[in-house]
Amino acid sequence: MTGTRRTVAALFLLPALVLLGALVVYPIGYSVVRSFYDQSGDGFAGFDNYQALFTDDGIRTALKNNIIWVVFAPTVATALGLIFAVLTERVRWGTAFKLVVFMPMAISMLAAGIIFRLVYDQDPDKGVANAVWVGVHDTFAEASAFPKAHPGRESPLTVDQGGFITKEPVRLGEPVNLPLVGVAPDQMPDDAAKAVAARPDPGKVTGTTWQDFTRGEGVGTLGAPDPSELGYPGMKIEAVKDGKVVASTTAADDGTFSLPAAADGAQLRLPADNFKEPYNGLDWLGPSLVTPAIIGSYIWMWAGFAMVLIAAGLAGVPRELLEAARVDGANEWQVFRRVTVPLLAPVLAVVTVTLMINVLKIFDLVFIIAPGSSQDDANVLALELYRKGFSEDQPGIASAIAVFLLLLVIPVMWFNIRRLRREVRR
Amino acid sequence: MHSSISTSRTRTRRTARAAAAALAGALAFSLSACGGDDSSGNEGSGGTDEAATTVTLPKLDGETLEVAAVWTGPEQANFKKVLEEFEKRTGAKVTFVPAQDPIINFLGSKIAGGAPPDIAMLPQVGAIQQAVDKGWAKPIGPEAQEQLGKNYSQGWQDLGKVDGKQYGVYYKAANKSLIWYNTQVFENAGAEEPKTWEDLLSTAQTIYDSGVTPFSVGGADGWTLTDWFENVYLSQAGPEKYDQLAKHEIKWTDPSVTEALTTLAQIWGKQDYIAGGASGALQTEFPASVTQTFTGGDQPKAGMVFEGDFVQVNIAETDAEVGTDAKVFAFPKVGDTEPVVSGGDAAVILQDSKAAQALATFLASPDAATIQAKLGGYLSPNKNVDPSAYPNAVQQEMAKSLVAAGDDFRFDMSDQAPQAFGGTPGKGEWKALQDFLKNPKDIKGTQEQLEADAAAAYGN
Numbered sequence: 001m002t003g004t005r006r007t008v009a010a011l012f013l014l015p016a017l018v019l020l021g022a023l024v025v026y027p028i029g030y031s032v033v034r035s036f037y038d039q040s041g042d043g044f045a046g047f048d049n050y051q052a053l054f055t056d057d058g059i060r061t062a063l064k065n066n067i068i069w070v071v072f073a074p075t076v077a078t079a080l081g082l083i084f085a086v087l088t089e090r091v092r093w094g095t096a097f098k099l100v101v102f103m104p105m106a107i108s109m110l111a112a113g114i115i116f117r118l119v120y121d122q123d124p125d126k127g128v129a130n131a132v133w134v135g136v137h138d139t140f141a142e143a144s145a146f147p148k149a150h151p152g153r154e155s156p157l158t159v160d161q162g163g164f165i166t167k168e169p170v171r172l173g174e175p176v177n178l179p180l181v182g183v184a185p186d187q188m189p190d191d192a193a194k195a196v197a198a199r200p201d202p203g204k205v206t207g208t209t210w211q212d213f214t215r216g217e218g219v220g221t222l223g224a225p226d227p228s229e230l231g232y233p234g235m236k237i238e239a240v241k242d243g244k245v246v247a248s249t250t251a252a253d254d255g256t257f258s259l260p261a262a263a264d265g266a267q268l269r270l271p272a273d274n275f276k277e278p279y280n281g282l283d284w285l286g287p288s289l290v291t292p293a294i295i296g297s298y299i300w301m302w303a304g305f306a307m308v309l310i311a312a313g314l315a316g317v318p319r320e321l322l323e324a325a326r327v328d329g330a331n332e333w334q335v336f337r338r339v340t341v342p343l344l345a346p347v348l349a350v351v352t353v354t355l356m357i358n359v360l361k362i363f364d365l366v367f368i369i370a371p372g373s374s375q376d377d378a379n380v381l382a383l384e385l386y387r388k389g390f391s392e393d394q395p396g397i398a399s400a401i402a403v404f405l406l407l408l409v410i411p412v413m414w415f416n417i418r419r420l421r422r423e424v425r426r
Numbered sequence: 427m428h429s430s431i432s433t434s435r436t437r438t439r440r441t442a443r444a445a446a447a448a449l450a451g452a453l454a455f456s457l458s459a460c461g462g463d464d465s466s467g468n469e470g471s472g473g474t475d476e477a478a479t480t481v482t483l484p485k486l487d488g489e490t491l492e493v494a495a496v497w498t499g500p501e502q503a504n505f506k507k508v509l510e511e512f513e514k515r516t517g518a519k520v521t522f523v524p525a526q527d528p529i530i531n532f533l534g535s536k537i538a539g540g541a542p543p544d545i546a547m548l549p550q551v552g553a554i555q556q557a558v559d560k561g562w563a564k565p566i567g568p569e570a571q572e573q574l575g576k577n578y579s580q581g582w583q584d585l586g587k588v589d590g591k592q593y594g595v596y597y598k599a600a601n602k603s604l605i606w607y608n609t610q611v612f613e614n615a616g617a618e619e620p621k622t623w624e625d626l627l628s629t630a631q632t633i634y635d636s637g638v639t640p641f642s643v644g645g646a647d648g649w650t651l652t653d654w655f656e657n658v659y660l661s662q663a664g665p666e667k668y669d670q671l672a673k674h675e676i677k678w679t680d681p682s683v684t685e686a687l688t689t690l691a692q693i694w695g696k697q698d699y700i701a702g703g704a705s706g707a708l709q710t711e712f713p714a715s716v717t718q719t720f721t722g723g724d725q726p727k728a729g730m731v732f733e734g735d736f737v738q739v740n741i742a743e744t745d746a747e748v749g750t751d752a753k754v755f756a757f758p759k760v761g762d763t764e765p766v767v768s769g770g771d772a773a774v775i776l777q778d779s780k781a782a783q784a785l786a787t788f789l790a791s792p793d794a795a796t797i798q799a800k801l802g803g804y805l806s807p808n809k810n811v812d813p814s815a816y817p818n819a820v821q822q823e824m825a826k827s828l829v830a831a832g833d834d835f836r837f838d839m840s841d842q843a844p845q846a847f848g849g850t851p852g853k854g855e856w857k858a859l860q861d862f863l864k865n866p867k868d869i870k871g872t873q874e875q876l877e878a879d880a881a882a883a884y885g886n
Contacts, residue, residue, distance in 0.1 A: 058853070122702060122709050148698065152635055184637030185614075186725050213635055215614050283705050371646035373708035373860045376852040392846050392853070393531055 028406065035399035049400035058376065059401065062384040065291050066408075069298075069362055069380060074355035077299045078348060081306025085314050086336065088307075098311065102304035109301070113368030116297035120284035120369065129293075130281030137279045144276040145189055145234060152181040152212055154222060162272030165240065172264045173200050176207030177223055180232070180270075183211055191233050193253040195225035205263040209235050209270070210255040231255020236274055239263035285370060287377040294369050294378060298362065306351050313347030314340070346419070353416050360409055381405055479515075480810075481573060481791035487517035489781040494523040494533065495547035495771070500739065504801040508794050515788075518781050528845055530556050533776070537562060544782040547597065547771045550841040550849070551585060557774055558588040564778040565591045566786050573790035581833030582807045586772050594772030597789045598798075599807040601828050602653050602734035602767045602838060603757040606741070608719055610751065611638050611729035619755040623658075626758045627692060630699055633729045640699050642728035644715030645707035645863050648856020650733060652840040652848065653767065655859060657732075657757045659686040660836050661765040672839045674884040678876035687862065687869045689760055695866035701728040704864050716740035720752055732757070734769065735824050739803045749820045756827070766835040768828070770807060799825075847883035854879045 038045040053059055084101055088094035104112065121127030124134040150164075151157040157164040157178060170176050175198040188211070195210030210231045212223065225231075231254040239247040239259050246266055251257045259268075284293045317340065325339045341348075363382035370378035381401055389398030497505055502522065509520040523543050525532045530553045536542045542562070548554050557563040566574075571592060574583050578596070586594025605626075612618070615636035620626040630640035644650040660668045663682040670676045671683070697703045701718060702710060710718070716737050718727035721744050731737065738748050746752045757765055773789045775782045788794050795806035799815040809829045816822045828835075840848030840855055847854035858879060862872040 122706050148637065150635075150698075181635035182637055184725050187637070213637075214616075215636075216616055280702075280706075283709075285709050286705055371709045371711065372648055372851040372856070373646050373864075376857060379852070387850065387852070390531055391528055391850050393528075393534070 031399045031402045031406075034395060035403050036396075038396055039394055041395065045396060049396045050404075052397050053400050053404060056397075058379060058387075059381075059384055061376065062379040062381045065379055066360065066362075066381050068291055069295060069359050070356055073295050073298050073302075073359045073362075074352045076295075077302045077355055078306045078310075078352045080299065080303040081308075081310050081351065082341075082344070082348065084303065084307040085310040086340065088311065089314060098304075098307065101307055104301045105304050107301070109364035110368060112297060112301050113365045116294075116300075116365070117369050119297075120293050122281070122283065122285070124281050127281075127284070129284055134279055134281045137281075141279070144274055144278075146180075146183050146232060146274050147187075147277045148182045148184075149180040149211075149232075149275055150182045152179060152222075155179065156223070157270070160269060163270050163275060165269040166267050169265050169267055170205050170207070170239075170263065172205060172261060173202040174205075175200050176205065176268060178207060178209035178237070178268065178270065179212030179223055180209070181211060181213045183232075185215065188230055189233050191253050192230040193233070193255075194227070195229045195231040195255040197225055198256045198258070201258060203261055205239070205259040205261075205266075205268075207237075207257055207268070208255045209237065209251050209257065225255075236271055238269045238271055239266035240269045241266040245269075285374055287374050290370050290374045290378040294365050297369060298359070298365055302355060302358070306355065309351050310344060310347055313344050317343045346423070350416070350419065353412055353419075356412050357409055357416075360405060360412070480793055481787060483512075483516050483784050483788060484780060485517055486781045486784060489516075489518040489779070491518055491520045491545065491779075491781050491785055492523050492543035493520060493545045493547070493773075493785070494525045494529070494536075494543035496525050496527050496529050496549065497547070498524070500803060504798050504804065507801065508789075508797050511794070511797055512785060512788050516781070516784060518784070520785070528849060529553065530845070533557070533562065534560075537776075542776045544777045544779065545773050545775055545785055548594065548774050549769065549771045551837055552842055552844060552848075554586065554594045554772060554774060555588055557776075558593055562776055563588075563593045564775045564782075565593055566595060566775060567783045570595060570783060570787040570790050573787055577790060577792060577808045577810045579807075579809060579829075579832050581835065582770075585770070585837060594774050595786050595790045596770045596772045596807050597795070598771040599805045599828060600734045600736060600769040601805060601824050602769055603657050603765050604734060604737070604754050604824070605730050605732045605757060606716070606719070606737050606752055606754045607730040608726050608728075608746075608751065609753050610724060611636070611726060614638075614724060615729070617729075619753075620758045622758050623661075623689065623692075623760040630693065630730075634698060638725065639701045639728045640730055641693060642701045642710070642715045642719045642731040643694075643707040643863070644710050644712035644731075644733075645704070645860060646709050647712045648851060648860055649840065649849075650712055650715070651859035651863060652855050653734070653838070654732060655686060655690060656767050656836075656839045657765045658689050658760050659683070659839075660767055661757070661760040661763060662686050662689060664761065664763075665836055668836050668839065672836075672842045674843075674880055674886065678880055679873045683873055683876075684869055687872060690862075691866040691869070694863050704866075708860060708863060713740050713743075717744050720744045720746035735805050735821070736803065738820070742803075749818050754820055754824070766828075766831045767838055768831075768835045769838045769841060843880075844883040847880050854883060 034041065035049050036045060037043065038048070084098070088097050091097060118126060119128050122130060124130040156166055156168065157180070158167050164180070166176065166178070195208055198206040198208045200206065208225060208231065210225050210229055212225070212229060214226050214228055232251055233253040233255070235251040235255070237249050237251065237257055237259070238245045239262070247259045247263045249257050249259055283289060321339055321343070322335055325335045330338065361382050362380055363386065366378050366380050366383050367386070375383075382405065385398050385401040385405070388394040388401065493509065495502070495505065502524070506522055509522065512518070513520055525546070529546060529548060533542060533546055548557065554563065574592065574595060582596050583592070586592055586596055611633060615633045615638065617629045617632045620629045633640040659671070659682070662685060667676065667682050671678070671680070693699055694704070700707050712733065716731055716733070717740060719729070719731040720726065720741055741748055741752050759765070773786055775786055790808075792808050792810040795808045795811045796815045798804045799806055799811055800817065802817045802821065805821070805825055805828060807828065811825070813822045813825050816825050842848070843855065850856065855876060858872055858875045861875065862868070
């Protein structure tokens, strides 16, 4: 090579080198240097920051979660992508389906995070995940009519086995009052009628169970039905003697009930299934489910990406090989398992590895979806880097995390580059 | 809590906050790269009403200023009206620089980039101290000092002092000892505004008996929980202990803390008293905790919500009207006296100039405060602001009581603490109290956690 050619080459390379140097090499180098200095950046700290990396509880959780992410997110996304790709090939509306699955890729991580924050909302009226879950649950286990009902002040009732029981035994011919409070007016059953005091009946135990609360006035007359107070229709009442149920009944619309003579001397119990709380669904963003929930939203976004790449790979698979296998008597599952997947293996590996690199730096979804109270439990390295660097003012430790992340990504990148080289050579 | 007012509004929209955070890096880079040298034409057109003039300002034609604050939304818009008035009077050109929490770290990157704003609004006492320690803050001049002396009680002046020198001008205050309630719920239940903690408990029971959950707690934001604790602690243990704990001169394992947490557990410990139970509350952000109290007609998710005067900004997002549908009472006294916990934003000069001093002077004057008071959602510690400037009776009442409290208030404790303890999501006091809300029986464990985190953060 002559000198001029060398100069020309250098001249052409220069812009790229300057840009790479200023935007990639220098920041990496500076982060490495910074990671060996203390918080203020003045004192040399040796390996202290790296030691903090493995002793700090927050960083350890982040590390653990990152491992969960790297293991599950790419594999599940690739597996789903593979299934979608293989299936859409055989459906008439395959392209339309692919378009729909790919669509989340067009949304930014930030927007996806906000969407899933709402999806996972605890309140079934807002969060679609819990709405579905509660809907399914309630089909099998019905909610009770009087959740939150409880004895008011100076009540003749006391708590027993999740329900309420009278403190004193009841007698024939003496009407019993079983007042409760706390059922929201709009949650009262529609057939509830104005509560009336029960008539004494010498051969029976009679009584009333009602909502002892008048709107705007509080309890009103304590322990006796006021004019506008409503009965508890359908409330189950059991007469209990020595721990055994001797008689049971349900209250009428006006809250009155009567029990046979056998109930004489028994205590009256309102059993727990009157008061079962409505099922509120899963705690998606609570400490235990938050990471799987966020991984779910990631898969929603990236399964489409995997599908498109795998579908492209699938288009390149020679049809005659599949045909040959079918002619040889292989069933569809065997064709998929023994022919399609092995032929697609290089593509699957590229997709998985690309997603792994992508997942190692996951930040936005976790930052946005996890509420402040469980951010700690959902923590990942990139988020911890941000928190240490920008809200706790610990640039040294943040740099150490950055360097550590870089080290984690290098083997994966090396794998990808090597594979790429081999492809080119072929 | 830190955040207090500042973050509470940063958090009014999680989206905005998230967006801001995601952009943080990019912004820090680009903004520091292009320093604020935009030459100015001066168009002093203000949409503000004619404001009375009580302060004389120098002519500053051609000067430019940058003011950084974490305010967003209507708060930012209202503050810009005040800046417009300043432009009109002096001829200087003022640019508002939106910052992110924690603002002290934001300023750090701006200063490292060589282009700090001229004035920053700092929401924490600790941040002023830090800014002085790092040599960023410049003392304020005699003109602003004169305004401060005329318009502010000694307590508010002292909050802006470091080592006897005045650095901060408290422009905005927050009264964080308030409980807001849904009047419909109180009416239906026949409940009355409580004066003492016992009254509060029986009011809560009455509301629960009427079929409504008494309290809404925005536990996803740790600072609402630290504010709960501070009110109980200030009233129960008294101001002296409060100051000691704020400086970490007594340990968090102190019996007074045990007592305060035990008191707090009388509400936090009852699943039925908190909307959504503890786990629901821990996923409710502050803005949602307000709106769910004032939507839903006769059956809102909760009857009361505790937080400062800035709650009205979030109430404005619902159909409820402050003063009729939403009313407020002072945090009931737990011990001998009613607590008054406050927060505030102070203007601190980072680049000394005639223009910066003039703006500090203007912000210390009743003129500036009156403009923003008229726009609502704002409370000034300036005692010479006419209460009638505030747009409604509730705000006038809050302003009067803030001024009447004189020096008898305490600044938000977590805002005085180091950031790592008192102001970081998922860490320190925020996290410890969130865990306590989840498990209110574990008072001892909570205290040990608090003490361990505090010791690490205070470095003692």
